[in-house]
Amino acid sequence: MATTDQYSGGGIVNAGDLPDKPAPIRTDGAIAWMRDNLFDGVSNTLFSLVAFALVLYVLPPALGWLIFNANWSGGAEACRINPDAACWPFVGARWEQFLYGFYEKSERWRLNIILAVLALGIAWLVWEKAPARKFAALFMLSVFPVFAFIMMYGNETLGLPIVDTPQWGGFTLTLVIALSGIVASMPLGILLALGRRSKMPVVSLLSTVFIEFWRGIPLVAVLFMATIMFPLFLPAGVTFDQLLRAVIGVSLFASAYMAEVVRGGLQAIPKGQYEGAMALGLPYPKMMRLIILPQALKIVIPGIVNTFIGLFKDTTLVLIIALFDLLGIVQASIADPNWSIKSVPYTGYVFVAISFWICCYGMARYSRYLEAKLHTGHER
Amino acid sequence: MQLVKSIAVGAALAASIGVAQADETLDAVKEKGFVQCGVSQGLPGFSNPDDQGDWTGLDVDFCRAMAAAVFNDADAVKFTPLSAKVRFTALTSGEIDVLSRNTTWTMSRDSDFGEFVGVNYYDGQGFMVPTSLGVSSALELDGAAVCTNTGTTTELNVADYFRANNLEYTVVAFEKADEVVAAYDAGRCDVYTTDRSGLAAQRTKLAAPDDHVVLPEIISKEPLGPLVRHGDSQWGDIARWTLNCMINAEEAGITSANAAEMANSDNPGIQRILGSDGDLGAKIGLDNAFCANVVTLVGNYGESYDRNVGPDTALKLERGVNALWSDGGLMYAAPQR
Numbered sequence: 177m178a179t180t181d182q183y184s185g186g187g188i189v190n191a192g193d194l195p196d197k198p199a200p201i202r203t204d205g206a207i208a209w210m211r212d213n214l215f216d217g218v219s220n221t222l223f224s225l226v227a228f229a230l231v232l233y234v235l236p237p238a239l240g241w242l243i244f245n246a247n248w249s250g251g252a253e254a255c256r257i258n259p260d261a262a263c264w265p266f267v268g269a270r271w272e273q274f275l276y277g278f279y280e281k282s283e284r285w286r287l288n289i290i291l292a293v294l295a296l297g298i299a300w301l302v303w304e305k306a307p308a309r310k311f312a313a314l315f316m317l318s319v320f321p322v323f324a325f326i327m328m329y330g331n332e333t334l335g336l337p338i339v340d341t342p343q344w345g346g347f348t349l350t351l352v353i354a355l356s357g358i359v360a361s362m363p364l365g366i367l368l369a370l371g372r373r374s375k376m377p378v379v380s381l382l383s384t385v386f387i388e389f390w391r392g393i394p395l396v397a398v399l400f401m402a403t404i405m406f407p408l409f410l411p412a413g414v415t416f417d418q419l420l421r422a423v424i425g426v427s428l429f430a431s432a433y434m435a436e437v438v439r440g441g442l443q444a445i446p447k448g449q450y451e452g453a454m455a456l457g458l459p460y461p462k463m464m465r466l467i468i469l470p471q472a473l474k475i476v477i478p479g480i481v482n483t484f485i486g487l488f489k490d491t492t493l494v495l496i497i498a499l500f501d502l503l504g505i506v507q508a509s510i511a512d513p514n515w516s517i518k519s520v521p522y523t524g525y526v527f528v529a530i531s532f533w534i535c536c537y538g539m540a541r542y543s544r545y546l547e548a549k550l551h552t553g554h555e556r
Numbered sequence: 557m558q559l560v561k562s563i564a565v566g567a568a569l570a571a572s573i574g575v576a577q578a579d580e581t582l583d584a585v586k587e588k589g590f591v592q593c594g595v596s597q598g599l600p601g602f603s604n605p606d607d608q609g610d611w612t613g614l615d616v617d618f619c620r621a622m623a624a625a626v627f628n629d630a631d632a633v634k635f636t637p638l639s640a641k642v643r644f645t646a647l648t649s650g651e652i653d654v655l656s657r658n659t660t661w662t663m664s665r666d667s668d669f670g671e672f673v674g675v676n677y678y679d680g681q682g683f684m685v686p687t688s689l690g691v692s693s694a695l696e697l698d699g700a701a702v703c704t705n706t707g708t709t710t711e712l713n714v715a716d717y718f719r720a721n722n723l724e725y726t727v728v729a730f731e732k733a734d735e736v737v738a739a740y741d742a743g744r745c746d747v748y749t750t751d752r753s754g755l756a757a758q759r760t761k762l763a764a765p766d767d768h769v770v771l772p773e774i775i776s777k778e779p780l781g782p783l784v785r786h787g788d789s790q791w792g793d794i795a796r797w798t799l800n801c802m803i804n805a806e807e808a809g810i811t812s813a814n815a816a817e818m819a820n821s822d823n824p825g826i827q828r829i830l831g832s833d834g835d836l837g838a839k840i841g842l843d844n845a846f847c848a849n850v851v852t853l854v855g856n857y858g859e860s861y862d863r864n865v866g867p868d869t870a871l872k873l874e875r876g877v878n879a880l881w882s883d884g885g886l887m888y889a890a891p892q893r
Contacts, residue, residue, distance in 0.1 A: 259763065273609045278635075281609070342636055403642055407649040418651075498597055498637045508605055508637065510734070511598030513870035516760040518741070521734040 242526070252515055259518040266520050267527050270509050274527070277345015277500050283337060286327045287348055293320065294351075302542065317359065328352075341419040345500035347531065353423055353491040353501065358484050360427035365434025370464065372435065373442055383435070390432035395490055398425040403497040422494050430487045437479035441472030474550045481543035485536045503528050581784070581791035582626070582841050585653055590632045593619035594652040597637040600757035601865035601873075602658050602677075611635050615656040617860040618676055618782055618799065620853070622654060625798045625846040630853040644669040647785055654795055656782040670783040673796035676857075677781075677865075678877045678886050680774035681713050682752040684759065687767050689746055694773040698723045703736050703745035705729065709776070710750050717775040737761050751778055756871045793840045801847035803889035804829055805856035807880055812855040815848050829892050836892055847892065857887065 202208055214224040245261035247254045255263035267274070276284050297320060300312040328348075330338040344352065371383030390398075402421040410416060445468055453463040473480070495504035506524040509515070585591055595603035595615050603613040616635070623633035636652050647655045647670050658679075659665070661672045685691050694717070704710050706729040718725045728745045730736045737758045740748040748755065752770065759765050782799065784792050805811075808826050810818050819830045827833035830851075831844035838844055854860065861878065865871045879885025 269607045270609075273605065278605070278609055340634070342634065400641075404645050407645065407651065410649075495597075496639055496641075498639050498642060500597075500637065504597070505605075508598035511600050511604040512606060513600040513604070513757055513760070513865075514606070516600060516757060516870050518737075518761045518763065521761075 247519075252517065255515075255517045255519060261519060262526065263515075263517060263519045263523045266509075266515055266523055273346060273509065274502060274505055275347050277349055277505055278343045279345065279348070280337070280339050280343065283330075283339055286330075286336065286339075290324045290327050291348070293323070321356075321359070341417055344419065346505045347502045349419075349494075349499065350488075350491050350501040352419075353426055353494060353499075354488045356423045357426045357430045357487050357491070361430035361434045361483075361487070362480075364427070364431035366438050366469070368431060368435035369438035369442060372439055387432045387435050390429050391436070395426070395429050395493055396496065398429055399493060399497050401425075418497070419499060422497060422499060426487070426491065426494075429490075430483065433483050433486070434480065437476050437483055438472065440479060441474075441476035442468065444475050445472050477543055477547050477550070481539055485539055488536060488539070489532060502531060581653055581788045582794065585626060585791075589627070590634050591619060591623045591626060591654065592634050592636060592652045593622070594636045594638045594643055594646050594655040594657055595619065596657045597639060599658055599754075601753065601869065601871045603635075603637075603656075612864065614677060614860055614864045615658060615782070617854055617864065618656045618802075619654065621798050621802060621850045622795060624850045624853040625794060625801070625842055628843065628845075628849045628853070647783065650785070653791070654782055654784050658780045659783060661779045661781050661783075665783075670785055671792045672781050672783045673792055674799040674889075675779040675781040675886075676799060677753070677779075679751045679753050679778035679780055681710055681749060681776040681778065682755055682774055683771040684740075684748045684755045684768050685746060685771060687769055691771070694771050694775070695721060695723070697725065697747055699725065700747050701726045701728055701745035702747045702749055703728045703730070703740045704749050705733060705736060706731055713776045714749055733758060734761075753865065753871070753873060756865075756873050760870055790841055794842060797836075797840060797892070798846075798850060800889035800892065801829065801850050802854070802857040802860065803880070803887050804892055805847065805851045806858040806887075807882060807889070810851050810856060811859060812852055815851045819845075819848055825891075825893070834893075 198204070215221040241261050243262075245258070247258055247261060247263050247265060249265065251265055251269070252263075255265060272284075276287055279287060297312065297316045300306050301309065301316060306312065326334070327336070328339070328344070329341070330336040332338065368383045368387055371379045372387060374380045374383070399422060402425040403418065406416065406421060449467055449471065450463070453467040458466065491501055492503040494501050495507065498504075500508060506528050510521045510524050593616075595611060595613075598604050599613070599615075601613055602615045603611055606612045619633050619635065620630040624630045626632070636646060638646050638652075638655075638657055643655055643657050643659065644665070646652050655670065656676075658677070659672075660679075661675060666672050683694050683697070685697075691697060697718075700723075702714055702725050704714060704727060711727065711729060714725070714727070728739060730739060733750070733754070736748065736750075739745060741762050748758070750758070752774065755770055759768060759770075762768060782795055784795050805815075808818075808823075808829055810826065810829065815830065818826055819832045821827060821830075824833060828836060830848040831837050831846065832848075835844055837846040843849070855863070858880075861875065862868060865873045867874060875883070875885060877886045879887060881888040
């Protein structure tokens with residue numbers, strides 16, 4: 177508030193505060209911010225200018241292609257007339273395939289239920305204030321997989337027609353492979369990490385051999401072996417579900433990576449923690465469960481989520497063994513001669529990229545949140 | 557990859573010997589109630605999912621025809637999409653009953669992997685060039701940059717052809733067909749080579765399809781056809797005569813629309829094809845009307861061709877060598893009598 181000058185005891189005294197003046201332009205506001213952050217010295221100025229030029233060069237055509245000039249309605253014909261921009265009707269005509277694959281159309285409500293339960297379950301696990309969250313974890317790890325499998329595969333006695341795994345596909349298949357891999361690789365990885373650090377030579381050796389074997393071969397080779405070689409070792413006529421083979425391969429592969437991440441966490445725990453636990457008389461399982469692993473896993477959350485994200489994206493490799501995950505089904509759709517238009521493949525790939533980015537970024541954000549929440553006072 | 561391939565080939569050989577006594581595919585198929593058919597993961601006009609998520613295409617129609625022949629139900633078929641690498645293993649290991657996946661019939665494949673039952677499309681490798689290049693024959697392509705896919709026989713065929721004709725060339729190769737088209741359209745090469753059915757499919761993706769021509773030279777023979785496992789001659793006969801039936805029906809003028817009516821025809825040849833006379837179907841373990849069912853439910857070869865790859869489709873492939881022999885083409889089926 178502005179104040180007025182008053183006589184008070186013979187001197188001119190200002191009774192109130194002077195009003196705040198805006199900071200000088202040189203230290204505040206957009207111009208100052210830009211000068212401090214973007215044009216701070218010769219090299220920064222140069223970098224900023226180049227970056228601006230790049231953004232100006234790339235962004236308008238990209239947005240034009242994706243949004244402003246894109247075909248949003250009409251069918252293939254509209255895209256054929258305007259082939260130099262994204263063809264979203266292609267995604268619109270096929271989104272059900274991209275989501276469900278070749279799953280029996282009359283049975284797709286089953287997938288919807290699974291996806292809804294999955295979404296609810298994840299929300300339950302992630303939302304802090306939800307009631308009975310321990311029960312949620314138990315439910316998601318034990319009941320849900322059985323429930324999801326029965327719903328997805330079918331069960332004659334329950335009146336659900338069988339839908340065989342070759343008909344599974346699309347984003348649901350991506351989720352099946354990724355979630356099975358994530359859920360299986362976590363405990364396996366912890367066991368392998370503990371095994372590798374064990375003082376028992378046989379356990380340690382076997383864990384090391386397992387980890388180094390699976391880490392040393394490419395995932396593509398694992399999938400090829402599972403698909404091409406494995407059936408030949410079985411007697412004629414005996415077949416072993418292709419999807420199961422792929423899921424086992426992906427899980428074992430991911431567990432080897434997980435083991436090394438967890439081992440990194442174990443090594444970061446000071447020796448005093450082990451000694452303290454032992455001094456309390458805790459047996460090995462309790463020591464690990466109560467003292468060591470909670471600390472070790474907390475440290476390696478970024479590494480664990482990194483492995484999960486890698487695993488999630490690696491699921492696209494199953495398309496080389498003719499399983500139609502999201503990327504596979506989009507590629508198959510591109511082959512339709514009715515959609516044989518220049519922009520259709522690009523639109524399909526952009527759609528896949530956006531879908532994967534949303535999932536992976538979601539995981540990354542949750543990881544950041546967990547790190548902040550579990551940050552209980554000591555920096556590492 | 558070469559190593560993986562040779563191991564796979566060797567192992568597939570070993571396995572095919574193991575399975576070779578089976579003479580019960582038909583019983584097994586009837587038992588489970590459907591034909592398990594291996595198709596491509598996506599080849600325009602031959603096997604690709606349509607907007608409804610149903611498989612369509614020339615190769616897919618053959619699978620449906622076999623289902624119609626065995627079950628009188630063109631939908632009693634399940635499709636196993638296969639990559640080029642795993643297709644033969646899937647067949648020899650018994651995962652699929654028949655492989656209908658634009659597979660070139662060659663001597664080594666016929667002896668190693670299975671029994672080819674005929675040809676449902678005569679393909680061959682060709683060249684596409686921009687009209688602005690002013691070239692009318694592949695022999696004028698000296699010094700050209702050639703766009704093609706990596707790791708396929710097309711690369712080898714080009715090398716053979718250019719060397720045999722003493723022409724200089726450089727290869728610009730990509731992994732995926734879409735990349736090849738984009739490179740060709742952007743002018744990074746003068747020529748695009750792949751199978752002619754593929755050229756037709758990719759041409760529609762060019763900015764100005766009418767500014768490009770397919771040259772007359774065909775530099776390789778690619779007879780594409782379905783195959784079954786070695787060792788079950790009855791199942792092989794069923795596949796072979798399903799294919800022959802579709803071609804014979806076209807020759808006799810039997811279509812899906814008139815098949816029921818034609819069964820009462822006075823022509824003994826047509827009667828035998830449709831099973832209203834004789835017991836040809838029973839000889840291969842099927843209903844005598846198997847061919848009538850195939851034509852009614854799926855159509856004759858010409859109908860299937862027109863529907864999937866013909867001039868009225870996006871592929872716009874003329875019949876050419878795939879016309880009936882009576883029209884100057886190569887489609888010639890052994891008679892049903």
